[in-house]
């Protein structure tokens with residue numbers, strides 16, 4: 001018996017059922033782009049209400065580092081608010097959910113564990129875009145609606161702020 005066969009007999013490793021590429025892709029959604037809202041996430045299967053769709057690990061920007069640096073960069077439109085003024089940048093697909101005023105995905109900001117979870121808040125048909133609610137003050141044209149002007153004190157207050165655990 002060759003050495004490799006002995007090792008294989010001692011600790012058999014089941015062959016992978018999917019290619020590495022398939023295993024790295026999300027299961028229930030895919031990313032697509034359009035000219036109006038850029039990249040977004042779309043259901044590839046029927047997603048039942050309450051399904052955990054994604055957990056995004058996050059990078060922390062303290063309130064001070066946000067105020068001094070991040071708010072002056074493209075990150076301003078990607079950061080999620082924490083109740084203490086800190087901000088989280090969602091990694092993975094967490095920053096790709098677009099906004100809808102009747103969202104089909106709810107999110108929870110978990111400052112302690114530095115993650116954000118996204119759940120279907122109703123049943124979502126295959127092909128539908130997965131959207132969250134950013135808040136009342138939008139900084140982009142939403143279906144032709146007038147944009148709210150930001151005041152300096154309020155800047156960021158309603159952006160991507162939802163429920164913090």
Ligand SMILES: C[S@@+](CC[C@H](N)C(=O)[O-])C[C@H]1O[C@@H](n2cnc3c(N)ncnc32)[C@H](O)[C@@H]1O
Nearest residue numbers: 036037038039077078095096097098099140142
């Ligand atoms: C958190 S990012 C979402 C991902 C973004 N679409 C991308 O390609 O990076 C927020 C940005 O997406 C765009 N966006 C999100 N929801 C939108 C909507 N309903 N209509 C138009 N643009 C939207 C805006 O440009 C906004 O600044």
